[in-house]
Amino acid sequence: MTKIETGDLxxxxxxxxxxxxxxxxxxxxxxxxxxxxxxFAAQTxxxxxxxxxMLSASVISKILGTEFPGGGSVYLxxxxxxxxxxxxxxxxxxxxxxxxxxxxxxxxxxxTTIKDIASKKMTIRGEAMIMNEEYF
Amino acid sequence: MTKIETGDLxxxxxxxxxxxxxxxxxxxxxxxxxxxxxxFAAQTxxxxxxxxxMLSASVISKILGTEFPGGGSVYLxxxxxxxxxxxxxxxxxxxxxxxxxxxxxxxxxxxTTIKDIASKKMTIRGEAMIMNEEYF
Numbered sequence: 001m002t003k004i005e006t007g008d009l010x011x012x013x014x015x016x017x018x019x020x021x022x023x024x025x026x027x028x029x030x031x032x033x034x035x036x037x038x039x040f041a042a043q044t045x046x047x048x049x050x051x052x053x054m055l056s057a058s059v060i061s062k063i064l065g066t067e068f069p070g071g072g073s074v075y076l077x078x079x080x081x082x083x084x085x086x087x088x089x090x091x092x093x094x095x096x097x098x099x100x101x102x103x104x105x106x107x108x109x110x111x112t113t114i115k116d117i118a119s120k121k122m123t124i125r126g127e128a129m130i131m132n133e134e135y136f
Numbered sequence: 137m138t139k140i141e142t143g144d145l146x147x148x149x150x151x152x153x154x155x156x157x158x159x160x161x162x163x164x165x166x167x168x169x170x171x172x173x174x175x176f177a178a179q180t181x182x183x184x185x186x187x188x189x190m191l192s193a194s195v196i197s198k199i200l201g202t203e204f205p206g207g208g209s210v211y212l213x214x215x216x217x218x219x220x221x222x223x224x225x226x227x228x229x230x231x232x233x234x235x236x237x238x239x240x241x242x243x244x245x246x247x248t249t250i251k252d253i254a255s256k257k258m259t260i261r262g263e264a265m266i267m268n269e270e271y272f
Contacts, residue, residue, distance in 0.1 A: 020163060027159050028194040032201030034208060044208070053211040054197045058164040058190040065168030072170060072180070075189040079215040 004108075004135050006101055010068035012094045013117070014059050016051050021088055024055045050085040056124060059094050060112045064128060068096055069108075069135035076107060077129040084116070084123045091117040099127070107131040140244075140271050142237055146204035148230045149253070150195050152187050157224055160191045186221040192260060195230050196248045200264060204232055205244075205271035212243060213265040220252070220259045227253040235263070243267040 025031050030052055033040035041049045057080050065073045086092065097111040107129060114124040161167050166188055169176035177185040193216050201209045222228065233247040243265060250260040 023159075023163050024194075027156060027163065028191070028198050030194060030198035030201055032198075032207055032209060034201070034210065040208075052194075052197060053214070054190055054194040055164070057214075058160075058166060058188075061188060061190045062164050062166035062168075065166055065170070071168055072176075073168060074170065075218045077215075077217050078189070079213075081213050082211045 004069050004098060004101070006098050008098045010063065010096045012059070012063050012067065012096075013091060014094065015091050016055060016086075016088055018049070018088045021049070021051055021055065024052055028052075028054070030054070046085045048087065050087060053080070053082050053124075056086050056092075056114065057126075059092075059114070060096075060124075060126075060128060063094060063096060064110065064130055069130075069132050072132055072134055074131040075128070076131055078112070078126060080112075080124060080126040082123070083125055084121060086114075086116075086123050092123065093117050101136050103136060105131065106133045106136040108136050140205050140234060140237070142234050144234045146199065146232045148195070148199050148203065148232075149227060150230065151227050152191060152222075152224055154185070154224045157185070157187055157191065160188055164188075164190070166190070182221045184223065186223060189216070189218050189260075192222050192228075192250065193262075195250070196232075196260075196262075196264060199230060199232060200246065200266055205266075205268050208268055208270055210267040211264070212267055214248070214262060216248075216260060216262040218259070219261055220257060222250075222252075222259050228259065229253050237272050239272060241267065242269045242272040244272050
């Protein structure tokens with residue numbers, strides 16, 4: 001197991017399909033028409049359906065809990081600013097940077113940002129605090 | 137449509153099944169064994185598998201986007217403190233309270249807390265900022 005240190009960076013490229021957005025709506029019951037209804041979305045500032053914020057943010061949790069640092073990570077806190085809409089079939093990059101490690105309670109603060117790869121614009125900005133007894 | 141005012145409260149009772157946790161893991165790729173592996177979870181402080189934090193938090197988004205205030209809500213920010221683990225087949229109550237309304241940009245700050253109904257203990261505490269052109 002590689003030791004994780006302050007300043008360490010991990011990136012992950014991802015996208016979601018409209019089918020996955022539909023599955024998330026069914027599973028969570030979040031049927032806000034902004035995510036599912038093309039006609040409704042066309043009349044908003046977004047022009048077309050946008051991905052649920054919580055589905056996009058779930059990528060942060062997935063990577064913290066499976067890749068960086070890895071399995072066993074426990075979420076303590078997450079702040080999220082949804083800066084720009086995110087759309088299906090577009091490529092995004094998650095960027096995680098270790099800001100602080102607290103070895104006394106095996107926790108760390110991680111900067112969590114997502115950007116649109118094509119435009120290079122940030123879509124989500126936030127910070128996580130996680131605990132992982134193996135890595136911190 | 138009922139006008140929404142500062143101080144208004146909305147509650148929602150919910151639970152998740154292990155099947156729903158598995159579906160969330162499959163959909164998002166968040167296969168952290170803490171959520172899926174009984175043997176792994178038994179060796180942690182939690183003793184049994186816990187619900188993904190982002191799945192629990194998705195209830196906040198669902199209710200903001202479908203019931204209170206309702207369809208068309210756009211997430212601007214969400215902060216979440218995961219205070220205690222949440223388990224499948226247990227009943228929880230989401231409580232939303234309107235803290236501030238900014239009519240100039242149709243947005244509001246909403247206090248978002250979840251408690252375990254049996255123990256009355258808070259499991260999630262946080263705050264959302266949302267925009268909804270119809271209601272604010």
